[in-house]
Every structure is written in C-alpha cells, then in structure tokens.
Amino acid sequence: MAEMRYREALNEALTEELERDPNVYLMGQDISVFGGAFKVTEGLMDRFGEKRIRDTPISENTIVGIGVGSAMTGLRPVIELMTINFSLLALDQIINHAAHVRYMFGGQVSVPLVVRMPQGAGHQLGPTHSHSFEALYLHVPGLLVAVPSTAADAKGLLKTAIRDDNPVIFIEHETLYGQRGEVPDDPDFTVPFGLAAIRRAGSDVTIIGISRMAQTAECAAEQLAAEHGIEAEVIDPRTLRPLDLDTILESVAKTNRCVIVEEGWPHGGVGANLAALIGEQGFDDLDAPVGRVTGVDAPMPYAKNLEQISFPHEQQVIEATLALFGDRKRALRG
Amino acid sequence: MADRPLPPPETAINWFKSMTLIRRFEERAGEQYTRAKVGGFLHLAIGEEATIVGAVAALRPTDYMIATYRSHGQALARGSEPGRVMAELFGRVDGLCRGRGGSMHMFDLERRFMGGFGIVGGNLPLAAGFGLSSDYLGNDDATLCQFGDGASNQGTFGETLNLAALWSLPVVFMVTNNQFGMGTSLERHSAQTDLQVKGEGFGVPGLECDGMDVIDTWAVTEEALRIAREERQPVLVEALNYRFRGHSIADPEDYRSAEEVLEWSKRDPLLTFGDRLIAEGVINEQQREAIDLEAIATVDEAVAFADASPEPEPSSLYDDVYVLSDEVRGWYSADHRGAGLQKGEELC
Numbered sequence: 294m295a296e297m298r299y300r301e302a303l304n305e306a307l308t309e310e311l312e313r314d315p316n317v318y319l320m321g322q323d324i325s326v327f328g329g330a331f332k333v334t335e336g337l338m339d340r341f342g343e344k345r346i347r348d349t350p351i352s353e354n355t356i357v358g359i360g361v362g363s364a365m366t367g368l369r370p371v372i373e374l375m376t377i378n379f380s381l382l383a384l385d386q387i388i389n390h391a392a393h394v395r396y397m398f399g400g401q402v403s404v405p406l407v408v409r410m411p412q413g414a415g416h417q418l419g420p421t422h423s424h425s426f427e428a429l430y431l432h433v434p435g436l437l438v439a440v441p442s443t444a445a446d447a448k449g450l451l452k453t454a455i456r457d458d459n460p461v462i463f464i465e466h467e468t469l470y471g472q473r474g475e476v477p478d479d480p481d482f483t484v485p486f487g488l489a490a491i492r493r494a495g496s497d498v499t500i501i502g503i504s505r506m507a508q509t510a511e512c513a514a515e516q517l518a519a520e521h522g523i524e525a526e527v528i529d530p531r532t533l534r535p536l537d538l539d540t541i542l543e544s545v546a547k548t549n550r551c552v553i554v555e556e557g558w559p560h561g562g563v564g565a566n567l568a569a570l571i572g573e574q575g576f577d578d579l580d581a582p583v584g585r586v587t588g589v590d591a592p593m594p595y596a597k598n599l600e601q602i603s604f605p606h607e608q609q610v611i612e613a614t615l616a617l618f619g620d621r622k623r624a625l626r627g
Numbered sequence: 628m629a630d631r632p633l634p635p636p637e638t639a640i641n642w643f644k645s646m647t648l649i650r651r652f653e654e655r656a657g658e659q660y661t662r663a664k665v666g667g668f669l670h671l672a673i674g675e676e677a678t679i680v681g682a683v684a685a686l687r688p689t690d691y692m693i694a695t696y697r698s699h700g701q702a703l704a705r706g707s708e709p710g711r712v713m714a715e716l717f718g719r720v721d722g723l724c725r726g727r728g729g730s731m732h733m734f735d736l737e738r739r740f741m742g743g744f745g746i747v748g749g750n751l752p753l754a755a756g757f758g759l760s761s762d763y764l765g766n767d768d769a770t771l772c773q774f775g776d777g778a779s780n781q782g783t784f785g786e787t788l789n790l791a792a793l794w795s796l797p798v799v800f801m802v803t804n805n806q807f808g809m810g811t812s813l814e815r816h817s818a819q820t821d822l823q824v825k826g827e828g829f830g831v832p833g834l835e836c837d838g839m840d841v842i843d844t845w846a847v848t849e850e851a852l853r854i855a856r857e858e859r860q861p862v863l864v865e866a867l868n869y870r871f872r873g874h875s876i877a878d879p880e881d882y883r884s885a886e887e888v889l890e891w892s893k894r895d896p897l898l899t900f901g902d903r904l905i906a907e908g909v910i911n912e913q914q915r916e917a918i919d920l921e922a923i924a925t926v927d928e929a930v931a932f933a934d935a936s937p938e939p940e941p942s943s944l945y946d947d948v949y950v951l952s953d954e955v956r957g958w959y960s961a962d963h964r965g966a967g968l969q970k971g972e973e974l975c
C-alpha cells in the first residue's frame with residue numbers, strides 16, 4: 294500500500310496503462326505542457342511525448358469524435374475533458390456515436406474509449422461550471438459510467454476503464470483530487486466494474502452515496518450511530534453502469550430502509566432511478582419509502598451562502614434518514 | 628497604429644478614464660480574491676483595456692455587446708455601476724445578477740451588455756441571435772461579440788459565421804487574440820494563426836486592429852460596425868493584445884517566459900495612451916494622476932458598496948428558475964425546498 298492523492302492515483306493508472314499498451318493515448322485541452330487543468334496528467338508529456346499526450350484546441354465535440362474514430366480503428370484513446378460541464382458540447386459524439394456505433398453496425402466494431410472529466414459543486418463557479426451529470430450519462434445505453442470516490446478506486450477503476458472495450462464515462466470529482474488514500478502497489482491492481490463497495494456495515498438503514506456523496510454518507514452514518522443509535526450500512530456503487538444491484542438489494546433486505554444521496558438534480562436523478570429499481574425488486578423488504586437527498590432542483594447559484602445550501606451535506610442525510618424512522622414509529626403507534 | 632489622430636480631447640479623456648477604471652477595478656478584484664471576498668474563477672483583463680474600451684466606444688447605446696467570462700471590463704465600459712459589478716463578484720444581492728452569476732456571468736440588460744458567458748464559444752450563436760432579432764424587427768441595432776483566440780477553434784465559430792453571412796446579420800465578431808487559450812499558445816492550438824482570415828471561407832471578411840491601441844481598436848470596430856449595420860455584412864475583427872496576468876488567478880504561467888511578459892508590458896495600453904495624451908497636450912501629469920486617484924476612489928466605493936450589500940436570502944434560492952404562471956397546472960419542481968415552486972400543488 295502507498296498513500297497518495299486521488300490525482301496521483303489517476304496519474305499512476307494512466308502511466309501504467311500507457312506503458313502496458315502502446316495503443317493507449319491521451320488527448321485533451323492543456324494536458325501536455327500545462328499538465329492538465331487539475332494536474333492529473335502532470336509529467337506524462339515528458340515521459341511519453343507529444344504523440345501520445347496530445348494537446349487539443351478547445352473543440353470538445355470534435356475531440357470526442359476523433360477519439361471515437363480512432364477507437365473504431367485500433368487505438369484506445371483516453372480523453373480528458375476539462376470539466377464535465379464542457380462535455381455538454383460533446384454530447385452528440387458521446388451519445389450518437391460513442392454509445393451507438395457498435396450497436397448500429399451490428400457489432401462489427403467496438404469503441405474502447407474513456408472520457409475522463411471532473412464534476413461537482415462547492416467552488417462558487419456558478420450555473421455553467423457546477424454540474425453533476427452522472428444521471429445524464431447513466432441514461433444512455435451503450436455507455437458505462439464510473440464514479441470513483443477514493444484514491445484506490447480512482448486508480449483501479451481507471452485501469453479497468455482503459456482495458457474495457459466499451460466507451461466509459463469516467464467521472465472524477467473536483468474536491469477529491471487533493472484527498473489522500475491508501476492505494477495498492479501491485480501494478481496489476483484493478484477494481485472490477487459492477488462491484489459495489491460497502492464502506493460501513495450496518496443493520497438499520499442502507500445509505501447509498503454516489504461519487505463524493507459516498508463520503509458524505511459515511512460521515513452522516515458515523516453521526517447517526519453516535520447520536521441516534523442508528524447503524525447505517527453505507528454503499529458506494531462505484532460504477533452506475535454496470536450496477537451492482539445485488540449488493541444493494543441484499544443490504545436493503547437486511548435493513549428494510551434506504552436513502553440515496555447524490556449531488557445532481559432530483560428529477561430523473563440517480564436516486565430516482567435506484568428508488569424505482571429497489572421498489573420494483575425489493576418492495577417487500579421496505580418498511581418505508583426510499584428516501585432521496587439530492588442537489589436542489591435549480592441551477593447552481595454563485596453566491597457562497599446559496600451554493601452551500603444547494604448540494605447535500607451530512608445534516609440533510611441525517612434528517613432524511615431520521616425521517617424514515619420517524620414515519621415508522623408513527624405508523625406503529627397509529 | 629500610433630499614427631491615427633487622437634479623437635476630440637473630451638472623448639480621449641473619457642476613454643483614458645474608462646481604461647484606468649478597468650485597470651484599478653481588476654487589480655482590486657484580484658486583491659479581494661486573495662482575501663476570499665471573491666470566489667470561483669477570476670479572469671482579469673489587465674492588459675486588455677484598450678481592446679475593451681476601444682470596441683465599446685464604437686457602439687451606440689442601443690447596440691448589443693456580448694463577451695466571455697473575462698468581462699468585468701466590458702460591463703464597466705458599458706456603464707454598469709462599479710459597485711454592482713463588485714457586488715456580483717462578492718456574491719451579494721446588489722450584484723448585477725443578484726449574486727447568481729459571479730465573475731464569469733455578468734449581465735446588464737439596461738445597458739445592452741448581454742452577458743459574460745462561461746462556455747468557450749457559447750456566446751457566438753447568441754450574438755447571431757441578437758443580430759437576427761435586429762434584422763427581423765427591422766431596426767438598425769448592431770451586435771458586437773467578443774471571444775478569444777482559443778474560442779475560434781470551437782465548432783460554433785464556423786457555424787455561426789456561416790449563418791451570419793448567409794442571413795446577412797448585422798454582427799461584428801471580434802476575436803480578442805491575446806495569443807493564449809489558457810496555457811496553450813496560438814501556434815499550438817490554431818493551424819491558421821492569422822485569425823482575421825479565419826472567417827473568409829464562411830463569407831465573413833476580416834479586419835485587424837492593434838488591440839493595445841484604443842484609437843486603432845475604436846476606428847476599426849467603428850468601420851466594422853458600419854459595414855455590419857449598413858451593408859448587412861458580418862465582419863470578423865482580430866484585435867491583437869496580451870493579457871498581463873495569468874489566465875485566471877490560480878495560474879502559475881509556466882507556459883510563457885517572464886521576458887515575453889516584460890516585452891509586452893512595454894506596450895501597456897494604459898501607459899502608452901496616457902503618455903500620448905500628455906505628449907500631445909491633452910492632459911498633463913497632474914491630470915493623469917488625478918484621473919488615477921479618481922478611479923481608485925471609485926473602486927474604493929465599489930468595494931464598500933459590495934461589502935455592505937447583504938448575501939442573498941436563502942428563501943430566494945428558487946427565484947427566477949421559471950417564469951411562474953398561475954395558469955399552468957402541475958409541478959415545476961421535484962423539490963420540497965422550493966417554496967413557490969411546487970406550483971399546482973393546490974390544484975392536485
């Protein structure tokens with residue numbers, strides 16, 4: 294085990310995969326000389342050269358399109374979009390081509406492409422620069438979606454993403470880049486897709502946290518235990534597609550309650566989707582409706598005080614969890 | 628082009644005041660950022676004052692102006708109150724956008740400053756849309772759209788120029804060529820580095836101006852606006868300039884040499900224009916200093932105003948997400964936190 298930052302773990306994954314497979318190459322804005330807007334690709338230019346670490350103009354849709362084209366013809370591109378906000382400009386290539394090319398041509402080609410990009414609020418960047426879009430990409434058949442919340446997962450999932458033959462939307466989080474964590478030394482360490490991590494065991498309620506919200510959920514769980522005697526099981530799905538629904542359903546079968554925490558908007562969110570799946574597959578196990586804690590249903594405001602109440606914190610997770618118990622107590626009494 | 632004659636003294640002095648105000652405002656904004664009064668990204672226009680003031684000076688009050696995330700200066704040059712621009716940076720209710728947009732998203736409808744936009748290349752189609760309105764409504768308003776050299780690689784650049792030419796829209800596209808898109812230099816991001824010719828294939832002729840010279844920028848922009856307005860022919864103007872600060876506050880500037888910055892700082896638009904005004908007897912040294920002190924005092928007031936302005940009320944969080952109509956049934960929002968927003972709840 295080595296302790297390193299989330300961004301260093303990503304850098305290591307890229308380095309190892311670039312070394313392992315000569316057809317892996319990187320492309321993005323300011324990734325070579327500048328080392329990446331969040332310094333994830335620092336040093337890679339010196340090591341691998343401009344042929345494999347390619348700076349691009351500000352042309353998101355075309356960058357992804359070039360990535361798709363080269364992935365269809367033998368390369369394994371890893372694209373960095375500066376932030377997920379700018380992936381909106383590339384939605385056409387991501388959805389119409391990256392996600393659908395294999396299907397629409399009857400499986401003759403595949404698109405082993407990774408699109409890496411960070412998301413997340415909390416930096417006062419206002420409406421155009423604070424999006425959380427895991428739900429948007431989860432919506433699209435043909436794409437895989439990874440949402441690492443720890444340094445180890447960042448590394449392990451990125452390596453898996455690069456080796457996977459499907460297009461992978463790899464969503465990093467801006468506030469996690471500087472966080473440290475233990476990462477296995479083994480160069481063959483990977484984290485498989487479709488395997489959730491149980492961050493904390495518990496028997497009273499299942500709390501599912503997406504991306505950074507897995508950490509928020511964990512902190513909330515500690516407080517729930519300390520102050521309310523409620524033992525929460527915290528699950529980080531790590532990949533939303535493929536989804537480890539089995540682990541989630543097993544947990545809910547044990548706890549009978551579930552809260553889902555995400556940073557994005559509530560309408561059509563990941564929580565909405567998971568709540569539907571749990572309702573469909575685990576209805577008999579539920580003692581209360583599935584709870585959701587989400588970002589507010591509004592664009593992200595710039596003002597600090599407004600921004601802070603626009604995405605979930607521990608307190609909302611605690612309140613949402615307690616509400617599930619409150620309801621039950623009332624129901625029992627009634 | 629120092630050989631263009633000075634405009635009438637009053638005009639020249641106004642331009643100089645405007646440029647000085649932008650310089651002092653930007654410096655103070657940067658300082659307030661380091662004191663955490665300002666959050667998010669802060670892109671300063673220090674070095675680019677002549678491009679801003681010269682271009683804005685060529686506009687009529689009824690013309691539309693649209694720019695990028697680097698646009699405190701455009702708002703100020705258009706006449707927005709410095710206190711309200713600063714209050715926006717502070718995220719306060721008296722900010723131009725009530726604290727919703729911040730540094731990257733200024734907007735002042737009254738002055739037809741149609742926004743700073745955070746998405747590179749995102750403002751070009753909007754500019755063509757303003758032009759479409761002018762054309763459709765049959766008035767002679769024109770639009771000036773500023774964007775960076777980096778933005779000229781975005782798909783919207785070609786798509787917008789083509790449509791603007793095809794539909795004869797009265798729009799001047801001004802590429803502010805400060806020679807870098809973040810840390811990537813012009814020759815590393817654009818195959819065609821003579822940016823004024825980049826529109827020719829789309830039917831948009833190019834002009835070029837010295838973006839470090841307010842008079843040249845004004846003269847060329849004025850001619851471009853005339854062509855757009857009278858001949859219904861969109862024009863691309865390349866304004867060559869240089870930003871003296873980093874791309875945003877947090878930029879170590881590893882991608883360019885200190886010598887290069889020093890070389891360009893000799894052409895500091897504020898310095899060279901001020902020197903010229905003195906050399907040609909429009910102002911004297913004391914007046915230059917008085918103008919500077921006045922700008923500093925204005926910025927002091929702006930900071931005090933912003934500081935005194937309250938934070939937005941939490942209950943205002945959902946204001947302006949929608950135009951709420953009493954006629955509409957159904958829920959606008961899935962969120963119980965939005966007070967007025969579960970419109971139609973009472974109807975259910």
Ligand SMILES: Cc1ncc(C[n+]2csc(CCOP(=O)(O)OP(=O)(O)O)c2C)c(N)n1
Pocket residue numbers: 322351353375379382695697745746747748774775776777778779803805807808809874
């Ligand atoms: C679509 C999009 N991609 C990337 C970014 C991140 N970004 C912000 S400014 C910038 C550089 C823009 O350079 P240029 O157009 O030359 O304008 P300048 O900042 O030099 O004024 C980049 C890449 C963005 N805001 N929008």
Ligand SMILES: [Mg+2]
Pocket residue numbers: 775776777803804805806807808809
């Ligand atoms: Mg530029």
